[in-house]
Structure formats: C-alpha cells, structure tokens
Amino acid sequence: MAKKNERNILFLDFHLNTKTTTPKIKGLPNQFGLTELFEKLIAYREKKTVNIVIGSKEKKELYLADIEHDTQSGTWQLLINIVDTSLADEVHRKIGGAASTRKVHSKTIDVGTEFSCHMIIQDTLSGRSYLALYEQNTNLPIKLITRYLNELFKRIANEFKTDFEIPHPQNKTDAKGKVKTINTYNHVFFNGHLxxxxxxxxxxxxxxxxxxxxxxxxxxxxxxxxxxxxxxxxxxxxxxxxxxxxxxxxxxxxxxxxxxxxxxxxxxxxxxxxxxxxxxxxxxxxxxxxxxKLINDDKYVKKVKINGFSEPLTTSVDLLHTPIVLKMLEHL
Structure with missing residues (x-):
C-alpha cells in the first residue's frame, strides 16, 4: 500500500493505434489524435457509465473518476479508480493502545478497498507516441489500466459508430459497386522508459x-x-x-x-x-x-519519487488531486 506522504511516478510512452475486426486488415492510420479521442471519451462519460467490473468471485471495479484537459501545460489528466474486494481485511490498532482499539475493517462480496491512480499524458505527439506520467499503484498496474482503457475505447467506437466507419482500405465493393465501409476502434499500449x-x-x-x-x-x-x-x-x-x-x-x-x-x-x-x-x-x-522500451510493465521503468505534501495522502480520491498533479507536472 502506498505511503501517506510520497508517490512513485513512472515515465511511459502512450501509443495510440487504430484497429478493426475485419479480417486481414492491419496498419490503419489514426483518424483521431489524442485530444479528439479524449473529447469523445468525455462525451461518452456524460451519457453512459464508464465502470467496468472484472472477475466473478472476487470482483474488481474500475472507473474513470475524473478527466481534464489542461491547455496551459498541454496535458490530459486522468484519475482512474479501482474498488478491489479481493484484498484481505484491514486491521487498525492504536500504537500503545488497549486491545479495544483494535478494529477489523471487513469487506463483503460487493464492498472493497478503493485506490486511485493519476495519469498525465502530453497532448502532442513525441515521435510516434505521447509522453505519459503514471502514479504507480500496485493495485492498479499498468497492464490493468491498459485493459480498462481499451475496453472503454471499444465502447466509444460502438457508441459513435459512424465516426469510426472508414472506406474499405482495399476498396472492396458491394453488389452495387459501392465501396464498402469497415468499423474501426482505437487501441492503446504503454512502453516504459528503461x-x-x-x-x-x-x-x-x-x-x-x-x-x-x-x-x-x-x-x-x-x-x-x-x-x-x-x-x-x-x-x-x-x-x-x-x-x-x-x-x-x-x-x-x-x-x-x-x-x-x-x-x-x-x-x-x-x-x-x-x-x-x-x-x-x-x-x-x-x-x-x-x-x-518495456511493454506494458511497471518493473524496471524509469521513475521519480514525489513527496513533501502538506496534507497526508489517502488511498483514493474522487477528483484529480491538485498537489499530486502539480508535483507530477514538474517532471514533464
């Protein structure tokens, strides 16, 4: 569990690709840049839930708690939360206190511990990717965040289907000789700086x-x-x-x-x-x-430690936490 006065920040490359379920088609160019895609994410979030539940017996629920575009710093700032029912119950006790101060905080099948993770992504390409800073959290590893974002982007493509339709890249036609269209969606992955x-x-x-x-x-x-x-x-x-x-x-x-x-x-x-x-x-x-660079992994990734917060940090917040964001921005 993270300490209450420090966080580790990892340096990543955020790669954005376009894919389709149509067989034998690869290497599609991106229709949308990062900002256009995240604006669609905001529009989707205003209409529908962005919560995704994984697991059956020990459930975990991920959701996008907050998202902002900071044009001054040229960054997109995301707060992704997870509720995890698989963790052991926490036991709290006062140091030097009597046995009566020992309290067990029990979980249930649908109530778990919540954790947050900040991610800051530059809104302009650096080569073929976007520089990203990730607040490391063992309960929200980068592989899980990648899985969550890719599920969201599939939902967005389905919601705004006509925006993601493109002419068949091989110019295949229907019975009337009209060029067919194919459905596309965005897919992301992260590479870690060694x-x-x-x-x-x-x-x-x-x-x-x-x-x-x-x-x-x-x-x-x-x-x-x-x-x-x-x-x-x-x-x-x-x-x-x-x-x-x-x-x-x-x-x-x-x-x-x-x-x-x-x-x-x-x-x-x-x-x-x-x-x-x-x-x-x-x-x-x-x-x-x-x-x-490293693929979708937290280990061996270049990192910096941020600390010196005036108030103790919690395992979770429901809005982007300005003190964390400001200290992260210092490293862009």
Whole structure:
C-alpha cells in the first residue's frame, strides 16, 4: 500500500493505434489524435457509465473518476479508480493502545478497498507516441489500466459508430459497386522508459533465455487467417554467444544490437528476455523491438519519487488531486 506522504511516478510512452475486426486488415492510420479521442471519451462519460467490473468471485471495479484537459501545460489528466474486494481485511490498532482499539475493517462480496491512480499524458505527439506520467499503484498496474482503457475505447467506437466507419482500405465493393465501409476502434499500449537499474542488473547478471516474438503471423509462409485461426504468435529462441557479448561490450549492448538488427530484419515485435542478476535473483522483461522500451510493465521503468505534501495522502480520491498533479507536472 502506498505511503501517506510520497508517490512513485513512472515515465511511459502512450501509443495510440487504430484497429478493426475485419479480417486481414492491419496498419490503419489514426483518424483521431489524442485530444479528439479524449473529447469523445468525455462525451461518452456524460451519457453512459464508464465502470467496468472484472472477475466473478472476487470482483474488481474500475472507473474513470475524473478527466481534464489542461491547455496551459498541454496535458490530459486522468484519475482512474479501482474498488478491489479481493484484498484481505484491514486491521487498525492504536500504537500503545488497549486491545479495544483494535478494529477489523471487513469487506463483503460487493464492498472493497478503493485506490486511485493519476495519469498525465502530453497532448502532442513525441515521435510516434505521447509522453505519459503514471502514479504507480500496485493495485492498479499498468497492464490493468491498459485493459480498462481499451475496453472503454471499444465502447466509444460502438457508441459513435459512424465516426469510426472508414472506406474499405482495399476498396472492396458491394453488389452495387459501392465501396464498402469497415468499423474501426482505437487501441492503446504503454512502453516504459528503461531505468538504469535494468541495464545494471542485466550487465552484472547472466542470460537464462532470449526469445524473439511476433503476433503478426503474416510473417509465416503459407499462413491463412481463416485456415490457421488457432495460431497466436511466432517465437524464435536465440542462442546466447558469450564471445558475441564480450565483443558487443556487455549484455545490454548485445541485446540492443540483437533488437536493432536481427529482430528488425525479421520484422519481430518483441524480445522476451530472462536473466539472473548478480544476487541470483531471476527477472524477465519484454522489450518493444521498434522503441527498445518495456511493454506494458511497471518493473524496471524509469521513475521519480514525489513527496513533501502538506496534507497526508489517502488511498483514493474522487477528483484529480491538485498537489499530486502539480508535483507530477514538474517532471514533464
């Protein structure tokens, strides 16, 4: 659980893509920028619920508690909350107090502990992504936030269906010769900025395994999306040559050379690496081939600590908390 006077802020890249459920169509250009999409999110939020419940026995409910566009800083500011019924009951007791001061705060099947997470995203592209700052919360990991946002964006595309319809990119026509339209939706993912600790642990440790991966099965000769629907991804194990590592100048440089050359030559999307550090502790990481950054993960991501708040922080707030937002903005 987070401390009451400090927060860890992680540096991420927010990637926005356009997808469709129409088979054999990939690489669609974005119709909407971040601001246009978030304006649609605000419009949707005013009309319908943005709450999403996951799990059946131990439910968790995520919802967008607040969202603002700060044009002065050029950022979108989001507050995402989660109610978690899966956690153990909290027990509070006064230090030095009698046994009577011990209180158990019990949960029920539909009442849980609530946590908040602030996220600040720059509203202009930096290369092919938007810089994002994320208030780290173990109860709201970046993978869960990604899942939540992608579910929201599918709902938005369904609500504003005509806005997300585009002409068939292959110009396929109907019986009357008119070009068909396809439905699209937005999809996001986050890449984490690598911390120096990752490089240090990797260089001082030893590889257990390195695998190139891609979910783009068109790279496989003879692949047919209709005939081979059970296939999910391609994985290529890589042999680790100690001589090549020495020549490259260490584990991290060897891995980056692999990413920049072999992985890109083969049109791979990710590198999965497992290694032991010098304390014999095992680690794994998935790295984006194009950017060299971590995929949808909190671990080994560059971070800063913000503290010195005049009032104690709580596990959850229902509106964007200005003291946290201001300290986060200092690091953009």
């Amino acid at each position: 911390s120096s600790k990752f490089k240090d642990d990797l260089n001082s440790g030893a590889f257990k395994g390195v695998t190139l991966m891609t979910g783009d099965l068109t790279q496989v000769d003879g692949y047919d999306v209709n005939k081979h629907s059970e296939l999910k991804e391609v994985q290529i194990p890589i042999s680790v040559d100690k001589g090549a590592i020495l020549k490259a100048g260490g584990n991290h440089k060897w891995l980056d050379n692999l990413r920049s050359n072999t992985a890109k030559d083969l049109s791979m999307q990710e590198i999965k690496v497992s290694f032991r550090d010098d304390n014999d502790v095992s680690h794994t990481a998935e790295i984006d081939v194009n950017t060299g």
